Amino acid sequence: MASHGNPTSFAATVFDYIIVGGGTAGLTLAARLTETPNITVGVLEAGLDRTSDPKVLTPGFAPSMWDDPDYDWIFKTTPQIHGNNRVVSHPRGKQLGGSSAINFDYWTHASQRDIDDWGELGNPGWSWDELFPYFLKSETYNPPPPSTSSQVDTTFVSPPLHGITGPVQDSFPPFYDNFYKSWEPTYKNLGLGPTGDPKGGRAIGAYTTLLTIEPKNASRSYAGTAYWRPNAGRKNLVVLTGALATRIIFARDKGVLVATGVSFTVDGESYTVSATGEVILCAGAFQSPQLLELSGIGDASLLKSKGINLVYDNPNVGENLQDHVYVPLGFEAAPGEVTFESLRNETNLAEAVVDYTVNHTGPLASGTSNAYISFSQILDALSKGEQSKHGKPAK
Ligand SMILES: Cc1cc2nc3c(=O)[nH]c(=O)nc-3n(C[C@H](O)[C@H](O)[C@H](O)COP(=O)(O)OP(=O)(O)OC[C@H]3O[C@@H](n4cnc5c(N)ncnc54)[C@H](O)[C@@H]3O)c2cc1C
Structure with missing residues (x-):
């Protein structure tokens, strides 16, 4: 998978803030934080930069991106017992701009x-x-x-x-x-x-x-064109695409849990990057809780059953998702x-x-x-x- 930026030099940089997910929230925050020139921000985005792609930029082509792995994570539900066991699609943008690149x-x-x-x-x-x-x-x-x-x-x-x-x-x-x-x-x-x-x-x-x-x-007009492109030249902002965050790294400071960095992979190679300020999770409604769980924050019994070391027991993580339905009528x-x-x-x-x-x-x-x-x-x-x-x- 091609990436924008160099994972080795990204990992060698110590940022003030690391943002996981270059989607709607992530790019907005990255743009706002880096308005202050001495604040450094590194963004990890699993998808690619498609800000010049006609499929993304042409409003009427939005549905053509759903179910296409180049643009969409293609999440599906389990069979829904109250929906005649239907499996329901949950498109989520996988690219710079996240779901704002594939939405209505x-x-x-x-x-x-x-x-x-x-x-x-x-x-x-x-x-x-x-x-x-x-x-x-x-x-x-x-x-x-x-x-x-x-x-x-x-x-x-x-x-x-x-x-x-x-x-x-x-x-x-x-x-x-x-x-x-x-x-x-x-x-x-x-x-x-x-x-x-x-x-x-x-x-x-x-x-x-x-x-x-x-x-x-x-x-x-979406996070990619509104918040990333105009600010892509900022020296204090580095965006790495094709980079999948796999775990948040924690340390304890006087008994308090502090996020100090993120592990990620690019083209199958593993890296770790550090932050002196904050690690900000903007991986969306599905993958932010997923990443917390992979990092040891979640329901203790669930994490144990998956062989994940517990960092903090919080049974609410990854539960109680509610979404609206979209039912087209012909x-x-x-x-x-x-x-x-x-x-x-x-x-x-x-x-x-x-x-x-x-x-x-x-x-x-x-x-x-x-x-x-x-x-x-x-x-x-x-x-x-x-x-x-x-x-x-x-x-
Ligand atoms: C089909 C569809 C239509 C919609 N229509 C509208 C609409 O018309 N108007 C409206 O206001 N809202 C609409 N929405 C909702 C809106 O787009 C989302 O609520 C919003 O974009 C979510 O922003 P976010 O930053 O939370 O997540 P996203 O924008 O999805 O960003 C999350 C980003 O994190 C990245 N990521 C995830 N996991 C990792 C990882 N482990 N490592 C690195 N990167 C990762 C993803 O690739 C993605 O780029 C729609 C959504 C969809 C899916």
């Missing part, structure tokens, strides 16, 4: 209530009010041109709630098909449209979602309606590639949108629809 590009935020709950669970500093300045700092909002706002409703956006100088570019994509144009009014007619700019703290309803797309050329389209499926046809795909490359528009420049709606709202809207069908006026 939605620039969405949770509601204020959800963020405040984090803080109230015992995490000082993680309230909406404390995080909001950082939401602004990360973003450059690009207002829609008239050619876009004439196609879909973009009036719910309140510009003061958006950043204008951050590294992540967001915009409304230039292209919407007929299905998309019906989606939005359908929700509105059911009373489930946006209740304001979701960025204001109330993310409820269906709305045309801002996407992390650089409008100049309709390319993906509908038969009326004859003549163009759908994404038409891109399976080589001629259509070739035309879409030209449209994207030359004009920065067309289906490959587009994405989808999302809706935050509770089951009770859906049931309510459906029952109103049933009532009006049977002659009773909808309230």
Whole structure:
């Protein structure tokens, strides 16, 4: 496996901070820490630098990266007994930029209530009010041109709630098909449209979602292009790709456990690198706990059964994962309606590639949108629809 950087000289450097995982969080932290020139940061990323790869940069190609080992870790669940024993895919980005390189590009935020709950669970500093300045700092909002706002409703956006100088570019994509144009009014007619700019703290309803797309050329804006590329020349930042972290090394300082370095492999060769400050785990929701367990932090009985020496007993590590499901529903389209499926046809795909490359528009420049709606709202809207069908006026 090719690597960016030299593993021998990386291992010979003593960094202030070592970041494990050059994904969304890892590259953001690396960029912010190295704004201070005398702080040195080393990043270990198992995947490669694909920041010039058209598959990554073209929003419409995102699904083509899932299940491809060059881009995706291709995690699968065990058969799910409550899901008819189905095995469910859990794509996770394996490359610089991590999952932000393979995601849907939605620039969405949770509601204020959800963020405040984090803080109230015992995490000082993680309230909406404390995080909001950082939401602004990360973003450059690009207002829609008239050619876009004439196609879909973009009036719910309140510009003061958006950043204008951050590294992540967001915009409304230039292209919407007929299905998309019906989606939005359908929700509105059911009373489930946006209740304001979701960025204001109330993310409820269906709305045309801002996407992390650089409008100049309709390319993906993500951790790789926003936080790594502009800072790749910093002398105090070293990123090693193709480097798999295998264990965090601990020492005890007056009885306190301190992470002092990381063992990693490149092309099957093992290395160790040291940090004087901190080792920061940013390997994602699956692999950060995995690496803790491999390093001896986890459930004592589980680690013993796997032959791993216990460093610290914490039965919560690697447990209680919850994720949202993504269940695509297929509908038969009326004859003549163009759908994404038409891109399976080589001629259509070739035309879409030209449209994207030359004009920065067309289906490959587009994405989808999302809706935050509770089951009770859906049931309510459906029952109103049933009532009006049977002659009773909808309230
Ligand atoms: C298919 C998909 C669609 C999504 N759509 C959206 C969306 O539209 N909008 C949105 O906001 N969010 C979306 N998300 C979620 C979002 O992308 C993630 O929550 C976010 O990227 C996670 O960031 P992270 O830094 O925790 O992990 P990641 O960005 O996944 O970074 C982890 C990094 O660590 C590396 N790594 C792992 N183990 C090791 C190791 N042992 N050694 C070295 N490196 C290692 C990985 O290769 C990876 O680069 C989506 C996610 C997926 C998978």
